[in-house]
Amino acid sequence: MPKPRELRRRIRSVENTRQITKTMEMVATSKLKRATDRVIAARPYAAALSEIIGELYSPDLAERFPLLRQVGDRVGRVALVLITSNRGLCGAFNGNLIRLAKQRMEELNRQGTEVELHGIGRKGIGYFRYIGHRLASQRQDIGDKPTPRHAAEVMAPLMERFASGEIDAVEVVFAKFNSPLSTPPTVMRILPVTPVSAAGSGKGGGRGNYILRPSAEAIVEAVLPLYVQNAMFRALVETAAAEHGARRTAMKNATDSAGEMIEMLRRTYNRARQAQITQEIAEIVGGAEALKG
Amino acid sequence: MKVVILSPERPVFEGEATAVVAPAYDGEVGILPRHAPFMTLLGEGRLLVRRQEGTQEFKVKGGFLQVRQDTVRVVAEYATEVTNADS
Incomplete structure (x- = not known):
């Protein structure tokens, strides 16, 4: 004895x-609360953007705008952006995200698609560096309070390379924030932009009712990049909230x-x-x- | 009419107004109640929301403005209220 x-x-x-x-549990709880507020506050803007693109979208625009370029089945090269947290002690949170990213990479490789991996967040970067996988780009400075500017910085080079045809799609692996207890790791395709109108409002004629200045094309051209950046922003914000949820549980x-x-x-x-x-x-x-x- | 101002991070303003003056891409536009459906790109500058209680001022940049069913929706890349202390 x-x-x-x-x-x-x-x-x-x-x-x-x-x-x-x-x-740490109490700290995570209070941070989770604020992060959840941020997720909710960001929703109206996102909804407004998808609505406007849905209203102005028409199939003939797709050929004119590089960001709407639909690639069909011949996807040659994909940029996969993996978002993880900078800190640990949050259970299987980062592990789950990394696992999903690996699965997705294998899946794409099987289809003969080249994948370049972009890392956001120390944990994911650390893992892939450890196993000796090359990262096309990495950032560790975003932290748990992402701003629209962060998202714009991440997306700018990707949008440019997508428009020039260097990459055929951009996907992001992030933690979708359904609720503090349900944060499934998710793959979302950001580019090419999927036309929302096909799924949503079927009223193609709604467009004619507006006085549009300077023109529908110009508005779509200006709004599309915002939409793409916002998709990334939402992924960052939701992952940040999910991280705090996971840490609280852990x-x-x-x-x-x-x-x-x-x-x-x-x-x-x-x-x-x-x-x-x-x-x-x-x-x-x-x-x-x-x-x- | 109803006015909503949205920034990527959060709704900045929501409420009733009697007039809106916004910086469109090519100059200021004024919107009064019962305006026809309208959509324009925003430039950079100050946006005024006139209400019965007084005028509120915002700084906006980028995005667009939409008028529909007597609702003005400002969806800006950047939007923040200018408090009276600064003005």
């Missing part, structure tokens, strides 16, 4: 750990199991202490008996 003093030391150490995980589990461990150790400690006392009494009694005799 372990010594009571040894047990006391371990109890104290686990208690400290529990204090830390508990604090830290809650850690706090709970630390609590269980303390309970167990304390029980062992009490038993050991009792055993020691019993033994001491026995020794005293034994000693007294011996003196009497």
